[in-house]
Amino acid sequence: MFMERSAAGLQAHELVLSNLSPSVAQRRFALGVVLVLLVVFVIVAGPLSGLPLRRVDAFIPAYGTAIFVIDSITAALLFAQFSVLRSYALLALANGYFLTALIAIPWTLTFPGVLAPEGGLGGGLQSTVWLYVLSHVGFALFAIVYTLLKDADPMEWLSPRSIRARVLTTVGSVTALVCCATVFVTAGHALLPRIMLDTAEVSYLWYYAVGPMAGLFVVALVLLWLRHRSVLDLWLMLVLFAYIIEIALTAFPIPYRFSVGWYAGRVYGVLSGSLVLLILMKEVTMLYGELLRAVLAQRREREVRLLTGDAVAATVAHEIKQPLSAMTMEASASLRWLDRATPNIDEAKVALQQIVNNGHRVGAVIENIRTLFKTEARTRTSLDVNNLIREALALVRDDLRRHRVAVQTDYNQSLPPIEGNEVQLQQVLVNLITNAIDSMSTEDGDRVLSLRSKVYDSGSLMVSVEDVGKGVEPSAIDLIFKPQFTTKVHGMGMGLSICRSIIEAHGGRLWVTANLPRGAIFHFTLPAHREH
Amino acid sequence: MPTETLISIIDDDEDFREAVARLMKSWGFTVEAFASELAFLSSPNVRNTSCLIVDLHYPQMTGIELHRRLVESGYAIPTILISAHLDDSVRARALADGIICYLTKPCDEDALLGCISSALERAKPDEYRS
Structure with a gap:
């Protein structure tokens, strides 16, 4: 806005x-x-004219x-x-x-x-x-x-x-x-x-x-x-x-x-x-x-943009380094297998296949970042947050099924519309949901993902993504939003720091709290769209 | 090339840890990869690992923390840290803490092999002791 x-x-x-x-x-x-x-x-x-x-x-x-x-x-x-x-x-x-x-x-x-x-x-x-x-x-x-x-x-x-x-x-x-x-x-x-x-x-x-x-x-x-x-x-x-x-x-x-x-x-x-x-x-x-x-608003906007740039650079570096390291190692391994007196073709093939997979992964990372920050990504439209949540859930449906995660939703039907970029906000939601799935995939017990939308205050609304996974350590609560923070990368993921940058660029806030007895809740607010 | 030496790898990135494992295997080592520290600590490998390769996990640096805890518990496993970021002060701190090597991703094959050799050198006296 x-x-x-x-x-x-x-x-x-x-x-x-x-x-x-x-x-x-x-x-x-x-x-x-x-x-x-x-x-x-x-x-x-009139009356005063005679006053001497x-x-x-x-x-x-x-x-x-x-x-x-x-x-x-x-x-x-x-x-x-x-x-x-x-x-x-x-x-x-x-x-x-x-x-x-x-x-x-x-x-x-x-x-x-x-x-x-x-x-x-x-x-x-x-x-x-x-x-x-x-x-x-x-x-x-x-x-x-x-x-x-x-x-x-x-x-x-x-x-x-x-x-x-x-x-x-x-x-x-x-x-x-x-x-x-x-x-x-x-x-x-x-x-x-x-x-x-x-x-x-x-x-x-x-x-x-x-x-x-x-x-x-x-x-x-x-x-x-x-x-x-x-x-x-x-x-x-x-x-x-x-x-x-x-x-x-x-x-x-x-x-x-x-x-x-x-x-x-x-x-x-x-x-x-x-x-x-x-x-x-x-x-x-x-x-x-x-x-x-x-001027202040402009300066803040520029800072947010710089932050986004920082976060993007760090995320790209990190997300590309992982598969790239894997690729060089797989390549070395396959060379070793082939260099043997009796070349082990099968092992070499497995390693080569992994190089192919990691190559695709690098491609996906770059494609994701490109989609997220190309020029059209700056256009903003009036959006219904509940719809955004539904679409994000549809995007990760396979992931949810694979990890046997049950989904609970609680939508407030009378939310005001917001003004924002659909692709970017979609990515934030997908990223938060994917993180939630990941954090639950290593834990025993029921896996329940809860998504909530509600009115936050008179001018904004709030979305919460709640999991019962391993949660975030209190000492890491601020660290996880730093650009350098190591994140797991799975195709769609792109790091919490970028999520935060996107939400802040939309005039909102993103933070995390503990979900008792276990798990984490990520919340973000977005200002309601005011008609000019 | 040693054959009966067990090397453990901890990294939450599946592709990366599998690649390291496969490379080690091609060198002739026995390797086991773990997705988390917890998984490693609850495995029997804690007792008989000759070399541990662990992700630094910047900026929390749980890699250094893990090494310190292992040393305190009496498992001075020679450890190699692999980080996505090169940070000289962290590197100095890690080496002062007794970490064998601090490598950055993507890491060089020869460097990694050299680090593993020094780690195994370091591991030998322990084996005699136990």
Whole structure:
């Protein structure tokens, strides 16, 4: 199961925030936030609008700093996403946040009362408000550019250097724009339309600015609504919505600085900045967790594979060495018989026949290992474990009869299906059954093989192969699963270490316990197949 | 070639032990093969075997264990170990324990014959003693 997921499933685009599609829960949460924003707006614009509030001098620098920090971090994260994804849409959005972060500096410094009573940096009453307009119009335009570009797939290959160049060029342009704008609105403040009547009073002209600004955001929001797909789109829509309310609050119900609506507007401003940041941070952390899990799963899978390789190599070496040794000795023996003064043809023939038999045995070993590990052996299907047991029993029917072994079966009929490779699991069962038969064939008394299937826990099932043979010595319980462990080889057999590797590669466990008063029970678990 | 010398073989692999037995027989030895240590220990061969050839059974190494137990019980049968794995430390340990030879599968005919000769050399004083 995890094999397929980690091998084929680890595609970069699935793990990038701007490509993840939002879940139902995320959509509901976003809708909830929209409702809260609306309710707060109605309360602020309605019942609370008359609430007299004082001007708090510390508020402006604190607010400006917050916006600067939040938007810079958001921009940095988005630039990082751009460098991974090479999407120009993300580059535009990152620059949008960079613009608002940067403008927060002159906005704060030119705000009347912060550095100078009528505005710092040599500006006047009109400087701050026009910076505000620039920041909002700029962000809305960048959001529109993001929306228009996001479905285009540029994705052309870019070298790290050209990515850096693009980031630096755009950042430089935005910085230059903000610098020019700041110089223009401060040095040329007298030329600007007079929106501010004094440090707090706003003129009717403001409505002419608010209308198009809000309209721009509405356009951005509608465009994004029509094209939204990803988690990032969802939260960006929320941000645009918060911006619209923020802009509305500067003019409605009363266009006056330091009113309830104005303070609430600032809060919406911080919110719209931090929403995307919070979501980015949360999603990045979660994705990191996912990635970590996938990497760990992949590493485990590789270890299991290595183990399998080890076990296969050891088993092949051992299983081939046995018949090979026998063959060389039989050959030497037959030579001896033939070399005698009176050659003993009969003895030589027996030895030669044994060479033939052992040659077939080597062939069978190789054929077995090949069947077990050829490429098709990796394909997995949904399997019924009870069927697997029945088929395995059918395969060893002759062996059972020859050794006069009685079979008892106890199937749980309501087992969940499992996902696995039929050939490999079949081999595990055949191997365990053959071992059980062998261990009983040297013992006196009844020979009973019991096979059981049952539900192990909520997510897995267990199969037990029980014999009344010579059992496993307590000291050997761990040793028998080692690749080097000497096993008896009979055509189908292939060693407990490979059995264990196969079961572990299927996400299960294989172990042995004593069967009292005599014999051994081999158990293995397999995870139930979950529908994706 | 000695003819009245009894050699015992213990190996759980039927093909292998039969091959060793047949080879010994072609050399003129009297051979008996056993599938397990238990079968060997419960046979009269324990008393009159001149040379024992036993599978090491890596990694449990029951071959060395068996030799030690036999020595402790007063049956210092010259023993040859045959293993599917070459492990120098195990080999050193086995030789220190008084094992005559440590051979790896597939083993060379001459080497095996040489080991058997040394084993039988070793066995002779015992025969005089008994």
